[in-house]
Amino acid sequence: MLFKKYIIDIPADVPSDMEAEFSTNYAAITKKTNHLFMLACDQKMEHLNNDFYGTDIHPDALHAEHIFNIAKQGYIGALATNLGLIARYGKKYPKIPYIAKLNGKTDLVQVLQKDPYSKQLWTVADAVALKEEHEINICGVGYTLYLGSEYESEMLSQAARIINDAHRNGLVTIIWIYARGKSIKDDETGQLIAGAAGLAATLGSDFVKVKPPHESDNLSSHQWLKIAAAAAGNTKVICAGGKKVSPELLLKTIEEQITQGSTAGCAIGRNIFQHSLTEAVAITKAIGSVVYDNKSVEQALKYVQGKK
Numbered sequence: 001m002l003f004k005k006y007i008i009d010i011p012a013d014v015p016s017d018m019e020a021e022f023s024t025n026y027a028a029i030t031k032k033t034n035h036l037f038m039l040a041c042d043q044k045m046e047h048l049n050n051d052f053y054g055t056d057i058h059p060d061a062l063h064a065e066h067i068f069n070i071a072k073q074g075y076i077g078a079l080a081t082n083l084g085l086i087a088r089y090g091k092k093y094p095k096i097p098y099i100a101k102l103n104g105k106t107d108l109v110q111v112l113q114k115d116p117y118s119k120q121l122w123t124v125a126d127a128v129a130l131k132e133e134h135e136i137n138i139c140g141v142g143y144t145l146y147l148g149s150e151y152e153s154e155m156l157s158q159a160a161r162i163i164n165d166a167h168r169n170g171l172v173t174i175i176w177i178y179a180r181g182k183s184i185k186d187d188e189t190g191q192l193i194a195g196a197a198g199l200a201a202t203l204g205s206d207f208v209k210v211k212p213p214h215e216s217d218n219l220s221s222h223q224w225l226k227i228a229a230a231a232a233g234n235t236k237v238i239c240a241g242g243k244k245v246s247p248e249l250l251l252k253t254i255e256e257q258i259t260q261g262s263t264a265g266c267a268i269g270r271n272i273f274q275h276s277l278t279e280a281v282a283i284t285k286a287i288g289s290v291v292y293d294n295k296s297v298e299q300a301l302k303y304v305q306g307k308k
Contacts, residue, residue, distance in 0.1 A: 070277060111181060
């Protein structure tokens with residue numbers, strides 16, 4: 001399947017004098033394909049140490065600098081992590097294209113105890129200051145929103161403000177939207193995922209990260225993804241990667257989500273950083289070749305198998 005012609009939809013809230021900056025940042029993370037492969041590494045806050053140390057997790061994953069080494073040596077569109085972590089390592093790795101996460105929470109407070117609220121921790125101005133003062137390549141900002149939480153309205157307000165502020169500074173925006181709260185019985189239904197994708201468009205975001213929906217109402221996951229992509233309009237849909245699986249299954253899933261589900265790419269974390277540096281870099285090259293270079297799973301697997 002051939003990719004569509006590369007055309008940037010510059011939002012109207014990007015001032016004319018910032019359009020070139022926005023175009024540069026968008027091109028950097030999409031590699032001029034309108035697709036996005038994001039190395040998602042905000043789990044140090046979200047899941048604490050659980051994703052970085054344990055059975056079947058390589059020792060390399062424990063150190064915070066591991067993700068920066070992967071991003072530097074691998075083939076990705078952007079490294080998404082919390083702004084504070086970028087501040088710790090950004091001067092050493094200034095050329096990596098970053099998506100700075102501006103909110104976050106841990107997973108210690110369960111939904112049965114309280115509906116989730118991921119409050120904004122940093123501002124767009126904080127990200128811009130870091131970018132300009134140290135020439136760190138922050139291309140965009142990200143924010144997680146919990147659809148269905150009793151705190152949804154506060155998060156919607158923060159997300160809307162962040163998107164507008166980011167665009168006014170020429171930054172790309174990615175909104176993580178997950179259905180979560182006491183009112184949510186099934187967070188992976190197709191209609192709900194499509195609703196989340198459409199919500200991201202109404203907020204003005206350039207990309208939205210969602211969980212892939214499961215089969216329901218006689219429609220496959222890929223058919224629901226097509227509906228979600230249509231609901232999102234010119235906001236691009238990317239899928240979360242989830243738990244660790246084999247590289248072959250991961251690549252097959254990503255390829256099908258793009259070719260059959262009309263998504264624009266993926267956000268992968270544990271399936272990359274839980275491996276050794278050498279293996280992780282190889283996996284990024286395999287994923288990048290599918291997302292950006294239109295390679296088949298068979299061609300991409302050669303990177304993982306050491307044949308390239």
